[in-house]
């Protein structure tokens with residue numbers, strides 16, 4: 007029998023979730039959006055119920071699980087309500103806007119024993135999984151670089167602090183670090199584990215929103231990772247010269263790995279790939295795995311977890327740890343000192 011789903015928030019990202027649920031053979035029972043037109047339009051497209059009150063959607067006993075696709079500041083409240091209504095949750099990133107909210111959600115998920123997945127879908131990119139597979143061949147790690155340069159016009163930055171939630175840190179939780187950097191912080195953890203501490207510098211546009219952040223992470227195994235996230239108006243950046251430069255470079259005693267990911271709206275078009283420089287044979291290899299839409303893979307993994315009643319990944323603890331890294335970067339930047347990264351108490 008197909009899994010029955012509700013979608014909360016019918017904006018940009020919801021369409022990527024819809025694509026995933028369709029591929030997974032799930033039934034979308036109802037959609038909710040505080041904006042009536044958006045809810046109604048998506049429901050027409052899907053031939054399903056709609057409401058402007060997400061609590062009504064949660065009262066529907068046919069619905070087993072929900073996607074939370076609303077602005078970040080609403081995630082905690084809506085996820086807690088969904089768990090209280092006994093729905094499994096796929097929550098968009100970032101999981102919350104504060105570490106306190108993230109800790110509260112960890113507790114709520116643990117109490118509920120329901121399945122909770124957080125929307126760091128880049129883990130499902132085949133090139134990322136290839137990089138993870140190649141990692142042991144690097145030997146002892148010496149250093150790493152994580153770069154996230156995304157396009158942002160001056161006009162975009164000028165609107166910071168206004169009505170658009172994404173550019174208003176009180177609703178989004180931050181600037182480039184949150185919206186662009188968080189995915190790569192998650193991938194960094196996925197590949198090389200949790201950092202111990204960070205020394206960061208943050209740069210704010212007119213004191214409103216961070217548009218450039220740099221951070222040195224001290225890792226558990228004694229190596230350092232340099233991280234930078236920036237919104238730039240440089241349209242030719244990156245391996246594809248389209249203004250999007252997202253990469254992870256890792257250097258070890260036995261080799262070096264470079265991972266290039268894709269523009270987030272083009273997961274089915276742009277080809278992420280990995281380069282591996284091998285010290286043994288002194289040559290290099292380039293891997294171009296089959297292109298797969300990571301949003302579809304993410305949603306399919308969630309639906310499978312629900313069907314099989316097993317934990318999902320990335321989970322609420324992963325959402326917490328990314329929030330902890332974001333929190334530590336902002337704190338270190340504000341105080342101009344090294345800051346320890348908060349850990350989850352198990």
Ligand SMILES: NC(=O)c1ccc[n+]([C@@H]2O[C@H](COP(=O)([O-])OP(=O)(O)OC[C@H]3O[C@@H](n4cnc5c(N)ncnc54)[C@H](O)[C@@H]3O)[C@@H](O)[C@H]2O)c1
Nearest residue numbers: 015016017018019039040041075076077078098099100270
């Ligand atoms: N995984 C990714 O790469 C990725 C990419 C884009 C966005 N996102 C995340 O997805 C989420 C939504 O982003 P978006 O780009 O779709 O934003 P959006 O502004 O396009 O859509 C958000 C929708 O939520 C609705 N909404 C606002 N308040 C609501 C409420 N109280 N109840 C119900 N609906 C409400 C809005 O009317 C709007 O339709 C954010 O968390 C964002 O960070 C993730």
